[in-house]
């Protein structure tokens with residue numbers, strides 16, 4: 159299949175409108191764990207002008223505001239922006255696209271994006287846009303998931319689809335989901351976009367689940383690409399996949415809760431000049 163960025167962008171946009179009521183309950187407690195290291199890597203301090211791209215329900219924007227930063231959260235999903243405003247009524251949020259940022263050059267001291275890059279049709283364009291809106295010396299910091307062998311929740315679902323279902327369902331082709339899980343590729347991309355002092359770290363996040371079925375449910379309802387693969391399975395295959403993921407999660411039980419490793423990759427760089 160050939161990559162059609164416009165088709166993939168439209169697919170993701172529709173997917174996020176659909177996932178927004180479920181996203182925060184499914185992933186919020188997990189994705190928030192990066193807030194401290196992400197904002198540190200971006201050098202966010204009181205008075206910093208910060209743009210949080212792909213803000214979702216706004217957890218990173220809220221953490222930046224709590225540091226005394228002057229923050230704007232941006233997302234292309236109207237439903238996500240409505241939820242962010244509901245949760246954080248004193249913070250500025252607006253609809254807009256990571257690939258065509260609605261801000262002038264050199265508007266921000268820091269740009270952050272938490273688990274947004276891997277959903278974009280044109281990630282290199284979004285990185286160039288972040289570079290454009292940063293002031294010289296400003297810092298960019300962003301996270302993606304580690305590869306599926308390490309980010310166990312995703313690994314379990316993808317392996318179960320391969321074993322019990324059909325991974326080759328017709329979906330708009332997108333860029334490789336785990337492209338930036340590769341530290342060398344992440345570094346190369348940021349340096350090519352004009353960032354210096356590039357730093358790449360692993361973050362050891364843990365998905366704390368109260369039920370062994372919760373990982374399957376979260377990915378099936380609160381995500382987009384993998385959720386669409388799951389929706390395209392036959393009912394029998396879907397039940398087999400759900401069972402395999404449940405058994406996989408059960409291996410991480412400790413004192414009645416399930417502690418599933420979900421490491422992330424944090425990358426940051428400085429705009430020279």
Ligand SMILES: C[S@@+](CC[C@H](N)C(=O)[O-])C[C@H]1O[C@@H](n2cnc3c(N)ncnc32)[C@H](O)[C@@H]1O
Nearest residue numbers: 174189212213214233234235238255256272277
């Ligand atoms: C996995 S969620 C991350 C939300 C939030 N940053 C967090 O840490 O929980 C990805 C978000 O990216 C947004 N998104 C995806 N593609 C986008 C684009 N091209 N422009 C702006 N937002 C986008 C989605 O609407 C969704 O809210």
